[in-house]
Amino acid sequence: MTASNSVRSPIAHLVRLRWRVASALSLTMMVIYFGFMGLLAFHKAVLATIVAPGVSVALIAGPSIIVSAFLLCAAYVLWANKVYDPAVRALKK
């Protein structure tokens, strides 16, 4: 499911670059989330492990996923502002 690569124009190149970054970040989020839900669905014991008094693997994983979602968004915005937008502006000229 990649964007057309029949035309090797600079635009096609940029589109492919954005698509790659977007799908890599999406896949990362999906692996994290479905990894967690997979454990919850099929291997609850892993999440139930108590690692310290008052701390289970589940209670570490949950907030970590929430933080990772934000960090991935921030990474994309940073990339888009620093790399993608300037490239789009350069192409417009």
Added chain:
Amino acid sequence: MPSTQSGLSIAFFLSFVLLTLWITFVAARRTHSTTSFFTAEGRISAWQNGWALAGDFLSAAALLGIAGIITANGFDGLVYSIGWLVGWPIMLFLIVEPLRNVGKFTMADLVAYRLNQRWVRSAAAIGSLTVILFYLVAQMVATGALIKLLFGIPYSTAVMIVGAAMLVYVLFGGMIATTWVQVIKAILLLAGGAVLAALVLSRFNFDPRALFQAAAQQFGERVLQPGEKVVPSGWEAISLALALMFGTAAMPHVLMRIYTVKDVRDARLSITYATGLIGIFHLFVLVIGFGCMVLVGPTVVAQAGGGGNMAAPLLALALGGEAFFGFICAVAFATMLAVVAGLTLSGVATLCHDIWTNVVRSGHAPEKEKMVVARVSTVLIAALAVTLGSIFEGQNVAFMVGLAFSVACAANFPTLVLSISWRRLSTAGAVSSILVGTVTCLTMILLSPTIQVDVLGKSLADLQSHWWFVPMRNPAIVAMPLSLATAIVVSLLTPEREAAEKFEALRDAIVFGPGEAAPHPAVVPVTAAGAKPQAL
């Protein structure tokens, strides 16, 4: 229950309503075109829109419901919090950029760009309206019940109040007023959550581990571990995960907000702010839930009624007294009001922009006429929400939220992604995919224990002997792949040369945005193959 519940909390709530009504009054003077009505003319800042997105998405369930689940079951409540958050990055990476640069008011703008406007918009409207209506009815019923619980106001009166207030916001203030309602509500909700979480942590030397440890000592280590009661296991859990992640990424009322900022850069930023705000709020609720478990106790919460929804307010009462209890109740009320206003506005955008302007009038309707249609649609949706909300009093409508997410996931998400990534997507492919996704979700839910056992009260053992019985409660794991496969197979069977030829034009529009002089695709569909925006 404190006696001031109908005094202080109503005073808090009334000040919220008065403030938002004043904002609506100011906004009404600036709302005279569909652009201001649906997008606030793109004048909302990224930061404001981030708060508004959080306000749009965080329903009363995010505070009252999740806190209640955590109080009763421990960790499991967090599973829903996580599911409601992880869709946001997916939305940002895959959908925001193309949708913002190509669309005007709704998500159908993007899907219909290369395809037959009339067919695709009609189908997309069915998908969107199904999501919005189920979500709206679920919110109305929950609101009526919760307001009865919190304020002692009769159910039908509560539904009428919410319906009337939301009607005024949307009808007169459009997107500008709705945005401010969302922003104020989100600030109140996050502030309330922060104070409540801080009050809890102050009892535990600001160490969450001490809080969890206290919970484990009192109620056993099971409260720190995933349980079986509220979170499904096996493939059912994977199905729920699909619906939560991809459904959130394709929620029409959330996607609509990306048009309220000035450009795609601000759209990205606002989604990121929203993700952060919603994430922080869910962490507050985790602390609030465990705090309520330890400091108030699950038994007290269960005795208060309302299926655990009183957890957060009772904790507020225990830690901050009656004034804080009143404040949290008022915030919950404001929250419900804001969510239904946002949902209504996106339903109006679908009816007015997709159905009326682009299907009935083939894209050419005078501005005045569109505004009349928008306002009539607002009254219609508000009346429908109040009527259905009253009809379903006391019914178990929790499944409607799950259904809304499933339909968004199965009907909206696949076509959105295919329309931007796959050249060969055809009109027939997109339309059949949306319809198959919607119908599969509805049928599967109807034949599942969710309706048959929970709503109709049949026995599970009897049902299992029927050939039509669907044992899964969450349809997404079947409906989403089916919808995707339908789009691919039907598109391959019905090749559409014109749609494939417009792929480059769409690609350029996604990169460069609509361009100053270029005719807007949502208004005048691009006809020449490979037509490029003027900005080139």
